[in-house]
Amino acid sequence: MPLSLATAPWGLLAGSMAIEANLTPLQGQGLSTIVFAGAAQLVAIGMLKGGAGVFSILLTTLLLTSQHLLYGMSMRHVISPLPGRWRIGLGFLLTDELFALTSQHDRQQFNRWYALGVGLTFYIAWNLFTLAGIVLGSSIPGLEHLGLDFSIAATFIALITPVVRNVPTVVCVAVSLFCSVLFSYWQWGSALVLSGLAGMMAGFVCNKLYRERT
Amino acid sequence: MMVWAVIFGMGILVFLNRYVFLEPRLPVRLSSNARQFLGFAVPGMLTAICGPIVFMPDKQLNLQWDNPYLLSSLVAIGLVIYTRNTLLSMLLSMAFFFLLRWWL
Numbered sequence: 001m002p003l004s005l006a007t008a009p010w011g012l013l014a015g016s017m018a019i020e021a022n023l024t025p026l027q028g029q030g031l032s033t034i035v036f037a038g039a040a041q042l043v044a045i046g047m048l049k050g051g052a053g054v055f056s057i058l059l060t061t062l063l064l065t066s067q068h069l070l071y072g073m074s075m076r077h078v079i080s081p082l083p084g085r086w087r088i089g090l091g092f093l094l095t096d097e098l099f100a101l102t103s104q105h106d107r108q109q110f111n112r113w114y115a116l117g118v119g120l121t122f123y124i125a126w127n128l129f130t131l132a133g134i135v136l137g138s139s140i141p142g143l144e145h146l147g148l149d150f151s152i153a154a155t156f157i158a159l160i161t162p163v164v165r166n167v168p169t170v171v172c173v174a175v176s177l178f179c180s181v182l183f184s185y186w187q188w189g190s191a192l193v194l195s196g197l198a199g200m201m202a203g204f205v206c207n208k209l210y211r212e213r214t
Numbered sequence: 215m216m217v218w219a220v221i222f223g224m225g226i227l228v229f230l231n232r233y234v235f236l237e238p239r240l241p242v243r244l245s246s247n248a249r250q251f252l253g254f255a256v257p258g259m260l261t262a263i264c265g266p267i268v269f270m271p272d273k274q275l276n277l278q279w280d281n282p283y284l285l286s287s288l289v290a291i292g293l294v295i296y297t298r299n300t301l302l303s304m305l306l307s308m309a310f311f312f313l314l315r316w317w318l
Contacts, residue, residue: 072235091233180265200257
């Protein structure tokens with residue numbers, strides 16, 4: 001599973017950032033064990049460090065992970081007929097990576113054991129790298145200055161760029177990018193959520209206009 | 215204490231997001247508009263996370279050419295377009311980033 005290696009910098013970062021934000025090692029590991037959502041974890045750690053409130057962190061989490069609603073919706077026809085244990089298990093493991101690897105499968109091709117194997121591999125890799133990050137973060141101060149945060153940007157750029165194929169998506173990305181920099185410059189607490197929503201809204205409106213014209 | 219509340223709250227929210235449409239008894243379906251809006255979730259939200267990382271390292275706006283985050287991001291975009299390979303582009307642009315920081 002070479003793709004689970006791609007979680008390495010993320011896991012290390014999630015672990016070491018948690019320590020740096022004065023979370024206990026148990027809390028840092030708990031985030032990975034209980035939440036298991038890379039982007040949301042890193043943003044939440046950043047917000048906790050910045051002193052954001054519980055509500056705004058949870059709202060950000062909800063929005064940041066709302067793409068899972070889409071994954072759930074498109075996996076519905078293969079997973080919803082399965083017994084409850086499978087639904088809950090695979091639901092918990094349904095990450096961007098698992099979706100990317102199994103979303104092409106139709107009802108015949110879909111293998112619950114394969115999906116479970118892939119999902120668990122990511123889960124275990126993610127938690128091991130988090131643990132490594134916690135250990136390194138506690139023993140090597142200043143790990144966060146190495147620029148591991150670029151790995152987040154690199155991962156997301158690699159995920160976003162292929163999606164940008166039409167005008168509405170370009171507008172969405174441009175608005176989101178501009179707003180996120182502007183709002184962060186103004187040091188708004190909910191800069192990420194607001195700019196993400198602004199971008200989504202811009203893309204959505206543009207899509208409407210675009211379709212009406214053509 | 216508050217941290218644990220956040221962790222468990224996040225855990226519940228993320229799981230609900232993932233599970234809700236896998237529940238066979240759920241009769242509701244998202245409207246076409248809601249689906250279109252959510253379709254922009256990946257580019258919209260992920261870009262918003264990248265913005266400050268790339269343009270504001272050390273919490274200050276940096277539009278100089280010697281901002282390694284900005285340069286490496288451009289390299290990453292170029293690599294994705296050129297190679298069409300997500301994993302390779304990620305690894306190469308990260309390698310570029312670390313070389314650049316070491317060199318600058």
